[in-house]
Amino acid sequence: MKKIYFFKFLSVAIFILSFSIIGGSVLADTLSVPIRIAVSTASDAPTLGIPRWKAYMLETDPNKFWACYANGSSTLGNISYTGDGGRTWNTNEIQIDPAGYLDMHCSVFGRNGNMYMTWPGRQNSIVFRKFKAPIHSNADGDAIVPIAGTSSRHRSNIMVQITGRIWLFTRLSYASPSENVLYNYSDNEGASWTHGTAFATNSNSVRIGSMPYAGGRPALVVLYLNDPRGFEYYLWNGRSFEARPDHSIYGVNMGSTRAFTHNVVNDTTFHLIFGLGNSLHHMWKNYANGTGNWNHEIIDGSVTTNNNEWYPISTVRGNDLYLFYCKKSSSDNATSMIYYKKWSQQSQTWTEPVLVSTDAANRYNRDPNTCFSVPANSPYVPVIWRCGTGPYDIFFDKVMVASDTVQASVEYNLGIASSPEMGGTTDPPAGSYYYPESTRVNIAASAAAGYEFADWSGDVENPAASTTTVLMSSDKTVKANFVAISDLSGSIHGTVQIDSGGLRGVYVDLLDLYGGLVKRATTDIDGSYAMDSLSPGSYIVDLNVPLGFDPIGSPSTLVTIADTGIQVDYKLRDITTGNVADYWWWRRQIEALRDNPSADVGITIDDIDNFGSSIFDHFYQRTDQYAMRIDDATYADNPARALTFNDIAGFWLDSDNDSTSARIRKHLLACLLNVASNRLSQNTVVSVDGATASQAITYLAGRYAGGDVNDATIWYNLSLIHTQQLIAAGVIPLSTPNIMYKPDSTIHNGSLANEFGLAQNRPNPFNPVTTIRYAVPAPGHVSLEVFDLLGRKVRTLVDDMKSAGIYRIEWDGRDEGNQPVSSGVYFYKLRAGSVIQTRKMLLLK
Structure with a gap:
């Protein structure tokens, strides 16, 4: 769709918010009508601040705005963008995490057309990713980078200095104080990182924020939970973070209240806003070389809104601070609404609160969010938030603060397709693309085996030519048409x-x-x-x-x-051994390994981690109706990830939950561990009337997932499987599909045509094993080798004569000496005679 030239004011429900005098005339801040821009299936808080920003407005064109949010599905997106100030939004799914799932703790910062993100990743670490301009599709995202020394239990915050240095701060609550708070910075767009301790808080539970301050230096804001230090900040002096004389912002024990926001006006005036009890508090002061006292005022109150329920978030435009927050009109969470206030740095006063969530569907509103700052020439200030009880609607609204004089750049959408899809390919590949007005786009069509090119549909210069051009004078859709050579x-x-x-x-x-x-x-x-x-x-x-x-x-x-x-x-x-081990055997070995990780008990901690990954891959990640998604049995956490040794040990050894539901999950996991370790064949008969292990596990797990969480017969029959006793006849319906679990293995990237072909490895990124597929059209000698970034050979995977065919081989992330290699980028090279093909893969640990 076309990116429009100017904002057009909506003619409905305009609210007067505040006034400013410009050139003798009065201009009013006005509020547009909220619009729904996305849906999130995250378990909670998809737009959570505290105090992470989740949006970005382009500095040179405020018409371009990106909103980010969590999601709980492999197919849903995490980024919505507009190129026309919110009038229209993208329809393609853009995923911050290539797996689709995204944790609500994602932190976003934008600068110079790029967006930088950090979140607790599926790689069991804090991760970083950069999206480069134009941020219109998944292809604009760089590879995910894991942050050394972190886990998925860490939480992170990101900011970017005007110099381009990226800062990433991490904390780990309810853990060793040595983890609170650490810093990581990168001067090369995230390719490498410098690590250190930001400030030794000597606290095992903090919340953190960060922003450029006082010369654009990184300022770290720390909230000490259940600690009389309350809020403090620390400023980078070029070598370390130091506590300036005014570092104590609000020395009051906040208990477990942790919803706050901070920002800076004109680089020198620090603002902190937080909810405490039934009041919304505002702290502020000018930098003054880190000296002087903080100003304190209460800016709103509500007898039915308490502590974290205020959920404040802020942004800055010029001399003004814009605050969005929640307030309830009763004890019912359905009455939680989004409000807006503006602070003028010149008059040092606040406007009265104005209701933002005015749509009839706006109930259960929470977690407003916006960008760190808004360009001074922007005619509006954006806000997003979630509403509903799940799945959550993501709403967008804007406070119009000036007449619209900013012209949007003109871009048009080009949609490219093939018909039929298997009949051939196009260049660029089938998809949706944006190009500036008057661009001439070259397109080409190539027929697959058994097909021939027929023509192009749509506005192309030469429909009969397989290679032609499209003039971008409007939105256009073109299609390459192919016909089968034979009707047989x-x-x-x-x-x-x-x-x-x-x-x-x-x-x-x-x-x-x-x-x-x-x-x-x-x-x-x-x-x-x-x-x-x-x-x-x-x-x-x-x-x-x-x-x-x-x-x-x-x-x-x-x-x-x-x-x-x-x-x-x-x-x-x-390849199963038949040496099935019962739940209690697994429990004893895990307990022994936790007491002594090097104990010789027949299995290792790495074995358990690998079994957890195999269970996740084969049972959880199926994309059909037989996916088995049961917490503590096939996955852990949200977003979902593979169970680890520590997860299983915690569930089996530390938890005092002995409910029927917990027993079902424990005995189900014991069965799955036997399958994943090749002890129990899925084809083994486990009932008197001939049901297989696969049928029994499928049926019993399906009953639990379907709501029978308190039926003790489920865990009892699961226990019969791993104790090698037969289940009674009639318990497992013999009509149950004998599902041989395996994730989909189709390749969506890379070509295996009728020539030497090297496909992209899957999965990628990977840990610890990935599969590489390649095609050999004629007999001959073939080699497949892995190299590191310095060109040093790491492993030879294939060195043999091969007949014509399609092959695949696994690499387990080990070198020729069978030693695990480090995380990073590796290349794999296919060589056959004079033909050489190379691809890149990423190992993340």
Whole structure:
């Protein structure tokens, strides 16, 4: 859609807020009508401040504004942006975390068209990521960078100096005081970091904020919970953070109240606002070389709004401080509304509060947020917030503070598609792109095997040419049309066998040569599968190898379909030992390892971590209806991540929760640990009437997830599985699908065409194992090697003669000496004769 030229005032429900005299005339601050811009499925607080900003307005064009928020799904976005001051918003999903899930503690800071983020990542560490201009799609995001010495239990805050130095501060509540507070800074856009102690707080529970202050230096704001020090700040002097004479802002024990905001006007006037009891407090002072006393005033009150329920957030435009906060009109949380006040640094006074959340749907409003500062030429001040009880609506509103004289840059949207999708590809690839007005965009179409290019649909200069141009004079959509060379259709069929016969419930995928899923079949009770009505062309038949089995031969087969049926059979070997261990055995080994991590008990802490990762990958991360998402059994935390040794030890050894629900999860986890460690085969019969372990686990876990959390028969029957006793006949319906758990393995990046092809590794980033796939169209010698950033060879994965086919191999993040390599970027190189292809991958620990 076109990015509009000017803001247009909405003609409904305009509220007069405050007045200022400009050139003898009176201009009023006005409030537009709230609009819903996104939905969040995060468990709570998707726009939480305290005191992290989650938005950014471009310094040179205030029409461009980005709002960030948490989400609890792998398919939903975390960034919404507008190029026309909030009139229109993007429709594509932009994900701060490539996995989609994002923690509510994300902190955002923008400068010079780039956005910088930090949050507790799925890599079990605090992570950093930069999005570079224009921030219109996932492709604008750089790789995630883990911050050394942190865990996913840490919390972080980010700011960027005008010099470009990025500061990232971390804390760890209810832990060692040595973790509170640490700093990390980078002078090269996050490529490397310098670490240190920001200030030795000697406290095990703090909350932190940060901002440029007094010459643009980083100021660290610390709230000491349950401590008479209350609020203090520390300022960077070029070598360390020091406590200036005025470092004590509000020396009062705040208890566990922790909702506050801070900001700075004209680099020299420090403001701190927080809720305490039924009052909203304001502290402020001029820097004065770090001397003098703080001013204190109460700026609002409510007998039904208490402590953290105020949720203040602030931004600055010119000489004015804008404050957004919550206030309830009764004890009912549904009456929590968003209000706005403005502080004038010139008159040193506040306006009266004005209601912002005026939409009829605005109930249960909370967590207003905005950007750190607004350009002085911006005609509006933005605010976002969440409302509802979940899933949460994300609303946007703006305070209009001046006449609109800022012209938006003109950009148009170009949508590119292929029809049919498997008929060919385009350059640029299919998707949505923005280009400045009058740009001539070159586009090209390439037909896949079995297809030929027909023409372009849409406004292109030469519809009949596979390579042509588009003039961006308006929003445009173009489509490359392909036709099958033959009208004939074919089919594929085959079996998946183990020594004892056919294996039921295994996925066999048909992929196009770019790894896209064309069709999926599931083996029946005899291990047979079939796919028909297939268009002519070349495909990859890909077996999803179940947990506990290994393929005999390659699990991927390159085929060309014409008018005849093709048979592709697979043989699997059961690699489980049958040495099933009960819950109590696992518990004893974990307890022994926690007491002595080097104890020789048959398993290691790393083993348990790897089993947790395998459970997460194979059971939690499925994308179909059989995904098993049960906390403390298949995942931990929000956003979800793999269980670790410490998670399992804490749940099994430290928790005094012995409820039926807890017992179900403990015994389910014991069964899954046996599967993940190749002790228990999913095909093992576990009931008198012949139900398999896979059927039993699927059925019992499904009952729990469906709400039967207090049925003791569930944990009892799960215990029979890991104690190798048979479940009674009739308990497990034999119609339960024999689901052979495995995450989807289709490749969405990289080409495996009818030439030497090297696909992007998956997953990427990875820890500790990733899979690399490559295609060999003709017999010959093939090598696949891994190198570090300095070009030093780390590992040879393949060095052998290969026949034509599709291959895949795993790299476990170890070198030739079987030693784990460090986190970082690595290259893998495929060589066959004179053909060399190289790709990049990222190992995160």
